Amino acid sequence: MASRPIFIVGSExxxxxxxxxxxxxxxxISCGEETHFLAGLEGIVGSKWRLMKDYPFEKEYWYEKIRELFDSFKTEAAHKQGKLRWGDKTPIYVLKLDFIDALFPDCQVIHMIRDGRDVVASSMDRWGYKRGLSATKRWGKSVRAGQSFGRSVSLERYIEVKYEELVLDPESTMQSVCEFLQEPWEPSLLEEGTYKSALTEKRRQAAGNSEVSFYASRIGVGKKKLDPLVKSLFRYYSGSLLKELGYS
Structure with a gap:
């Protein structure tokens, strides 16, 4: 691996x-869309290890094979874009960071954190009411998993970035991210077209001529939109964590 891998994780x-x-x-940096690739392979050295017992290889052999496979296609993809370093954005990896750390012990992790009520509201918008109900519990589990990993590694390997800070003060936030990654600051990162690339077609239409304003408009929607049942469930599962993170 020529450069340190970057993993962007967080709750949905x-x-x-x-x-x-x-x-x-x-x-x-080349950072492709999520693949869930590593989550599917974790069982080889985890829950499915018993199936590998007839092969004359220790776990480290399989770690190395998985590492080589993932790094090789990520590196090739980066080089095809004229870039030197690769990243991966797969939110669910926030629950797999111990496995990822075993594969890439020098990787850097960017943990995205957002007001859990807004996460629940957004989950409902995207996948329906039932998914929103389950998100009341899943949000806290994801955030705590990421923070637990962060406490176990050095400061140069883990950073937390709040969605709200990224949207309301993108320049300062991304300067901090670039410093964390030990990459030069590039003002072009904040071109509005970059924001547009992260939106679905439906949301591009809703954003009109200001994608940046669209993201800001999504702050605080959970307070207004969630019904009493969902609010109660969220307070039960994650209310204390919400306060710990400074969300009122």
Whole structure:
């Protein structure tokens, strides 16, 4: 691996897609869309390890094979774009960071965090009411998993970025991200077309001529939109974490 891999993780609907589009705009970094590739292979050295017992290889052998496969196609994709470094945006990897750390012990993790109520509201918009109900519990689990990993590694390997700060103060936030990644600051990261690339066609139409304003308009929607049942479930599962993170 020529350069340190970058993983963008977080709960669903927390701004990982927006961060991916901004990171991918950097001239040194190729950050493709999510593949869930590694989540599917984790069982080889985890829950499915018993199926491998007849093969004369230790776990490290399989870690190395998975590492080589993933790094090779990511590196080739980056080089085809004239870039030196690769990143990956797969939100669910926030629950797989120990496995990813075993594969890429020098990787850097960008953990996106968003007001959980807005995450629940956005999940409902995207996938329906039932998914929103489950998100009341899933949000806290995802955030705590990411933070637990962050406490176990050095400061140069983990950073938390709040969706709200990214949207309301993108320049300062992305300058901090570039500093964390030890990459030069590139003002072109904040071109409005970059924001547009992170939106679905439906949301592009809703955004009109200002994609940046569209993202800002999504802050605080959960407070207004969630019904009493969903609010109660969220407070039960994640109310204390919401306060810990400074969301009122």
């Amino acid at each position: 609907r927390s701004g990982t897609t927006l961060m991916r589009s901004l990171i991918n705009a950097h001239p040194n």
